[in-house]
Amino acid sequence: MSRGRIVAVVAGGCAAALLVVGVGVGATALMLFGGGSTALTGGDCGYDVPAGGPEILAATGAVPGSPSPTPSATASAPARIEPIGQWATEQVGNAAVVVAVGRELGVPPRGWVVAVATAMQESGLRNLPGGDRDSIGLLQQRPSMGWGTPEQLGSPEYQARQFYARLLRIDGWASMRLTDAAQSVQRSATPEAYQRWETEAEAVVAGVLGVASVDLLGGGFPAAPCGVAALSAAVVPAGTWTTPVPAAIGSGFRTPARPGHDGVDFVAARYTPVHAASSGTVLTVLCNASTGDCDRDGGMSVRGCGWYVEILHADDVVTRYCHLVRRPEVSVGDTVAGGQVLGFVGSSGNSSGPHLHFEVHLGTTATSANAVDPVPFLARMGVPLGA
């Protein structure tokens, strides 16, 4: 204990979880709970990491704050580190270092997810001896680009510090798409590549912390800092209807200029939550884009409605929600309440900018033949649109 260093933290609003990172190979971790008023914030979602949960943050012999970081490729991980999904013990151990350093520095949990996703892309969460050109290590940082000496960069803990230092200097990083935040730091030749690791990184960060979801800590998607469930609190009674987004309609149903437009377009900012118009069952969750990629903005030359959801309601009514910014928050077969958040506004698929394309169909399967104008339909259901 006397050789340990107290590093962190609060995960929710109240209790402070103090973590002691041991020194040296075979380090042990110990969790204590107390009321530390100087604790770093880990989110403001009112969630406390449960006792007996995150006991594994001390992951290697590298000590946060050590003036001379030790290469930790050979450091043994404590017994608490266990494989998570496709990630083996060594990889999870490296993720735990990244999380521990982020907590120590007071980086919001979203940053831990960004850093872990970056490491997944750069090194597969491995402390690599080399890489492209003079890139080294977990985050593939380069001595020639001023990241540190090769010896320093052999330490995942050192690399994590360098990453966070640069991330925190970027205005608005916490509300960026994950790949944009990561790219602002990494300046990679493939700036979109980090995005595909978002879900995996969220799972690994939650896993090393011993919590069910990073949303509980405020580590999730920017539009849902405390989890999608928190955004879905205001649902409407079963069988009643509501607007999918509280926004004006920019393009109507089958207008003279767009006779094939089988829905209406709500003009709304990227990341605006999209709500189920009424209670029902999730019929469809798909990426529909001629590029095959819905995790980046589409365009007018792209076909398909991008990430989309269909909900089956009573009386065989089907609603469809298109161009979502990322994989929707619901799965096929889920029962949803009216008003529940299905996903977030984006511009995937055939889209010229962020908006929600919304359709109503009278009957399954939803086709152009059974599409009806959502405006009079919802008006009949007591929902005036276009505010």
Ligand SMILES: [Zn+2]
């Ligand atoms: Zn449209």
